[in-house]
Amino acid sequence: MTFPEFLSTYITIDDDIRSFLNTQTEKISVKKGTVISDQNTLNRKVYFVEKGLLRSFYFEKGKDITTNFYPENSILANKDTIFEKIPPRHSIEATEDSEIVFFRYSKMEELCETSLILFNS
Numbered sequence: 001m002t003f004p005e006f007l008s009t010y011i012t013i014d015d016d017i018r019s020f021l022n023t024q025t026e027k028i029s030v031k032k033g034t035v036i037s038d039q040n041t042l043n044r045k046v047y048f049v050e051k052g053l054l055r056s057f058y059f060e061k062g063k064d065i066t067t068n069f070y071p072e073n074s075i076l077a078n079k080d081t082i083f084e085k086i087p088p089r090h091s092i093e094a095t096e097d098s099e100i101v102f103f104r105y106s107k108m109e110e111l112c113e114t115s116l117i118l119f120n121s
Contacts, residue, residue: 001050001072001073002050002101003021003025003048003050003101004018004021006048006073007021014115016111016114016115017111017115020103020107020108020111020115024103024104024107024108024111025101025102025103026101026102026103027050027099027100027101028099028100028102029097029098029099029100030052030094030097030098030100031094031097032094032095032096032097032098033093033094034093034094035091035092035093036054036092036093036094036100037078037088037090037091037092038091039058039059039087039088039089039090039091040087040088040089041087041088042081042085042087042088043078043081043088044077044078044081044082044104044105044106045077045102045103045104045105046075046076046077046082046102046103046104046105046108047070047075047076047077047092047100047101047102048073048074048075048100048101048102049070049071049072049073049074049076049098049099049100050072050073050098050099050100050101051072051098051099052072052094052095052096052097052098052099052100053069053070053071053072053094053095053096053098054069054070054074054076054092054093054094054095054098054100055067055068055069055070055092055093055095056068056070056076056090056091056092057090057091057093058089058090058091067090069095076092077105078090078092082105
């Protein structure tokens with residue numbers, strides 16, 4: 001499922017949202033093992049997994065600790081950075097070749113200020 005298809009199951013895609021999807025989102029292909037967000041590095045991006053599998057993890061006492069898996073049609077972000085503006089405790093890595101759509105959270109905040117559909121959702 002594409003990101004616009006996923007969104008349309010929850011909200012009506014109006015002109016403001018369509019414009020956001022066309023101008024503020026980016027699609028990337030990543031190989032298995034690629035870290036798309038590093039622990040302790042500010043990253044205010046929101047990710048949608050169109051294809052593949054991602055995981056969040058952190059290191060503690062030399063061990064790699066997986067905290068969650070994100071299959072296709074999942075949305076994820078480093079909540080520490082987005083909501084508290086502090087470096088995240090977790091990294092995000094592709095556990096298989098993946099297709100990911102992402103956007104900057106600040107751009108979505110701007111959209112929420114003008115989009116009645118998102119504001120009322």
